[in-house]
Amino acid sequence: MTDAADPFFEAYHRDDIAYGETPAPGVQSIIDLSTAAEAGKLKALDLGAGAGRDSISLARAGYTVTAVDLSExxxxxxxxxxxxxxxxxxxxxxxxxxxxxxxEAEKYDAIIATTVLDHIPAADAVVVWQKIVRSLTSHGLLAVEVHSSEDPGSDLPPGCNSTAPKSETTGAVVNYFPPNQLAQWATETSANLRILRYEERLEWDYTHGPEHMHGKVSLLAIRKENSPEWYGQPRLFPRRES
Ligand SMILES: C[S@@+](CC[C@H](N)C(=O)[O-])C[C@H]1O[C@@H](n2cnc3c(N)ncnc32)[C@H](O)[C@@H]1O
Structure with a gap:
């Protein structure tokens, strides 16, 4: 693929590779939830893997990872x-x-989609979402991030009225998620998921290009029948001193 055909070519070609090396928070939670022994046997799928911050972190934790992206x-x-x-x-x-x-149905123990469902039209995103949830194993974990309609690059309010600086790659985002959209998908009975963590918020991004604002949605979910003890959120109770 050439520079012209790949909107992310420059972002990944430069020495200071876009998005850095720190995994998305939901991916870090998935890693924290996996014991080293089981991680050696687990499969992860990273959709829109970019330059690999999530894929490499999962592989370091012992996952076997399939990283999918359009950007060569x-x-x-x-x-x-x-x-x-x-x-x-x-x-x-x-x-x-x-x-x-x-x-493939029920294949992956972890599926990651950090900012890719918003890079495809809404009608396609819902189809890919349905394939994602079918592809999780019975104990599978899912971490998804998308841009929200709060983002200054959004064509929807309130983002379209914002004067905050936009990302250098705003042009690649075509599907800004309205409030609660991702939560709604995740709570449909057919998804068979339980939400562990869900947030919609504005946040500054310093990981690539000139600093800019993002409206973000992040979801961490698990198959309904599972109850992990802790998944990276602030603890609700103070810990006992040992
Ligand atoms: C904002 S970047 C995020 C990269 C990575 N997930 C991260 O967070 O570091 C979006 C990525 O999605 C990829 N992408 C966009 N549309 C895609 C599609 N239809 N299929 C596969 N990858 C796509 C882009 O090439 C880009 O690498």
Whole structure:
């Protein structure tokens, strides 16, 4: 893919690779929930994997990861970073549109979609969402982030009325999520999910290009029948001193 055909080419080509190396918070929670012993047997799917901050973190934690993205520059970075981190054998990259990816039923123990369902039209995003939830195992965990209609790049209010600075990659986002949209999907009976954490908020982004504001939605969910003890949220009760 050429620079012109890949809106993320420059963001992943530069030395200071976009989005950094810290995984998305939901991905960190998934890692925290997985014991090292089980992680060695677990499969993760990272959709719109970019330059691989989530894929590499999951691979370091022992997951076998399939990283899918349209950006060949991003996939090249993932392969370089995985090799440098000594986890090259645990990461497989696939150049594909998430809309055409072959989602096998109940295959993945973790599915990550950090800012990709908002890069495809709303009518396609719901179809991909349904494939995602069918592709989770019975104990699977799901971490999704999307841009919200609060984002200054949004064509919907209130974002479209904002004067806050927009991201350098705003042009690639075509589907800003209105309030509660993702929560609504996650609570449909057919999704068979239980929400562990859900947030909608504005946040400054310093991880790429000139600093800018984002309206973000983040979801961490698990299959309904599971009850993990703790999943990275602030604790509700003070901890006993040991
Ligand atoms: C905002 S970036 C996020 C990258 C990564 N998930 C992260 O958080 O570091 C969005 C990524 O989605 C990819 N993308 C956009 N549309 C896609 C599609 N239809 N299929 C696969 N990847 C896509 C882009 O190439 C880009 O790498």
């Amino acid at each position: 520059m991003g996939l090249e970075r993932i392969n370089q970073r995985a090799t440098a981190a000594g986890v090259g054998e645990r990461v497989t990259t696939q150049a594909a549109d998430v809309r055409n990816f072959d989602f």
